[in-house]
Amino acid sequence: MRILGTGAALGAAALTVSLGLLSSPAQAAPALPAGNAPTCVTVWEKVGTITKTGYARNDCGRTLNLKIIWAHGTDGSCQTVRAGGTISSKVPRGIRSFDGADLC
Numbered sequence: 627m628r629i630l631g632t633g634a635a636l637g638a639a640a641l642t643v644s645l646g647l648l649s650s651p652a653q654a655a656p657a658l659p660a661g662n663a664p665t666c667v668t669v670w671e672k673v674g675t676i677t678k679t680g681y682a683r684n685d686c687g688r689t690l691n692l693k694i695i696w697a698h699g700t701d702g703s704c705q706t707v708r709a710g711g712t713i714s715s716k717v718p719r720g721i722r723s724f725d726g727a728d729l730c
Contacts, residue, residue, distance in 0.1 A: 661695050661726030671724040678719055682727035683712040695725040704730035 661669065666686035672679050680694040684707040694702035694715035699722050702715030713727075 661728045663690070663692055663727040663729055667692065667727055669724075669726045673719065676719060677716050678722070678724065679714050679716045680724045680727075681712055681714045682707070684709055691730050692727050693730045695728050697723045697725050701728070 663669070663682065664686060666684075667690070668683045668685055670681050672681070680696065680702070682692050682694060684690050684692065687709055689706060689708050691704055692707050692713055693704045694713065696702070696715070696717055699717065702713070705713045707713050
């Protein structure tokens with residue numbers, strides 16, 4: 627009986643430690659979208675029920691030619707974006723993932 631009790635205590639301790647590791651604040655953050663656009667271009671994605679839309683806002687002080695990048699398919703068209711302007715590209719939900727914005 628004594629050995630069984632020790633094993634149960636060790637099992638509970640191991641479970642507590644593993645649960646503590648799962649809730650650790652040091653977990654890796656999801657990957658940010660890449661792309662070769664300068665850091666003054668802000669990118670984000672909105673996912674809807676049927677489609678997902680990628681956005682890029684030009685926060686640079688000059689006009690840029692940008693396009694939205696999607697993995698596993700065709701990218702958005704190249705568009706001229708003035709300072710403060712935003713472009714978007716919409717695709718059906720599925721295997722495509724938002725990869726940010728590129729200069730074009």
